[in-house]
Amino acid sequence: MATLAAFWILVLAGAVRVERRRAYLVKSRAAWTLDAVGLAIQGGLVPLVQLTVVVSALTLVVPSLRGSLRLPGHAVAAGFVVNVVVVDYLYYWNHRLLHTARLWPIHLVHHTVDEMDVMGTSRNTAWTSFFILYVWVNGVMLYLLAEPAGFAAGAALTASLDLWRHSELSPPRGSLADRALGSVLILPRHHAWHHAGDAAPGNFGANFSLWDRLHGTFIARDDAPARLGVTTTLPLWRQLWWPFA
Numbered sequence: 001m002a003t004l005a006a007f008w009i010l011v012l013a014g015a016v017r018v019e020r021r022r023a024y025l026v027k028s029r030a031a032w033t034l035d036a037v038g039l040a041i042q043g044g045l046v047p048l049v050q051l052t053v054v055v056s057a058l059t060l061v062v063p064s065l066r067g068s069l070r071l072p073g074h075a076v077a078a079g080f081v082v083n084v085v086v087v088d089y090l091y092y093w094n095h096r097l098l099h100t101a102r103l104w105p106i107h108l109v110h111h112t113v114d115e116m117d118v119m120g121t122s123r124n125t126a127w128t129s130f131f132i133l134y135v136w137v138n139g140v141m142l143y144l145l146a147e148p149a150g151f152a153a154g155a156a157l158t159a160s161l162d163l164w165r166h167s168e169l170s171p172p173r174g175s176l177a178d179r180a181l182g183s184v185l186i187l188p189r190h191h192a193w194h195h196a197g198d199a200a201p202g203n204f205g206a207n208f209s210l211w212d213r214l215h216g217t218f219i220a221r222d223d224a225p226a227r228l229g230v231t232t233t234l235p236l237w238r239q240l241w242w243p244f245a
Contacts, residue, residue: 003159033240070146079147079153081154083138083141085208088206089211117166118163121162121166169188185209186205
């Protein structure tokens, strides 16, 4: 519910801008289809898989492990940290792998987004989400944890930050919020450079910019990219189901 609320807040916050309303009016039918399918999968099918397929499989194979993992310290706080920090670092590498030559085709459709817009957050080939570790790691951890509330809250925060990161609602450059948040988090303006059409790939992180800074993939620029997105000649059905050349 928190993630759904974040989605609609960001959509409405963007829609009050004249530029965003105009962009929606000229957006192609194919782009709307890709975004709608992606949001339905990310918001509906993925949680369903986590709560049914993953949990059912684990219940069948290792029923004794359900609720067996107890984290040290305050269980709720520890679970939150594991999701927001540890899983975030794992995602950094997951994301980098999706940019390798072998796996790039299944991630390419996400990079056809040509503007920062929360509606394009989940634009993907229909089955790409199942190559992103959140589906499996979150499902397994929610099954194993004796106290899963903190981990679930962390997952909701990460999903909300993912929506915000793809929006155009970045703090004004040079403002206190921009400097404070930008020293820790991947802001929308940082993620815009990840989607830049003519820049070397970087800013792979989800929540924290630390991982990119640590591994030399952080793009720190104050200007906006000249162009966002990559182009593809693949027809819509192939973008949805078979994005290989």
